[in-house]
Amino acid sequence: ADPQDEHAGLAPSLLASGRAPSELADNFALIAPYSQGKKSFYEEPRKKLLQFVEWVCSDEGRKAGCPDVDPNRIFLFGFSDG
DSSP states (O other): OOTTTTTTTSHHHHHHTTOOOHHHHHSOOOOOOOOTTOSOGGGSOHHHHHHHHHHHHSHHHHHTTOOOOOGGGOOOOOOSOO
16 A cells, blocks of 8 residues: 555555544554465455454454454455455
8 A cells, every 4th residue: 555645545544654633543453464375365265354353352352462442443444455
């Protein structure tokens, strides 16, 4: 993603460039799974990505360092090979 070009207004780009409003910066977490050994998440069943999101929201996820997450405020960005 290019925070100076087409992705400039997306939350991750605003946060990375230090241009995010405080409401976003104080209330946003970016959790990124890694498709180890795969070219893309398209090679994985959708169920595995959903299991990752469930783990992030769980007690186990918080013990591993994930922030407390409101499951009603989760958005998935950039599910592509780009």
